Amino acid sequence: MSIRSGVRRSCAALAAGGLAATGLVVTAGPAQAAGTTLVINEVYGGGGNSGATYTNDFVELFNGTGAEIDLQGYRVEYYSAAGNLGNSCPIGGTVPAGATFLIQQGAGAGGTTALPKPDAVCSANMSATRGSVRLFDAAGEIVDTVGYGAVELFEGAPGPEL
Known part of the structure; x- marks a missing residue:
């Protein structure tokens, strides 16, 4: 089991166990037909809050295609529940076919578990209850x-608010 798989499983278990307002994990479905593009696989808001498991917020991307994806010129943006831009962060590197790409976001004083070594570091302080994350190409x-939660920006339907 990879470290990132462990993070994913840990996050899912924590969400199922009830994170309340201490942290939120949203596992997203593909934006398009499976295997056609890069997707936001998970978001975790509230990292570093009192009672949170993780010390940082994070965004995880997944490459469901059969080819490596070059992220040169890509960016990740975090928006408030009202749809206001809170943070825009350029990312780079590559995501191998079938692999994940971990983007560490803002930290707080709480939390008990550090993230595994991230592939990119940004500084968004993501809400534990409501917000949106967008991925842009070059x-x-x-x-x-x-x-997630009651938000203005989402695709399909927003994830739950805890």
């Missing part, structure tokens, strides 16, 4: 959007 086109 051309500035939206690749995927995940919204």
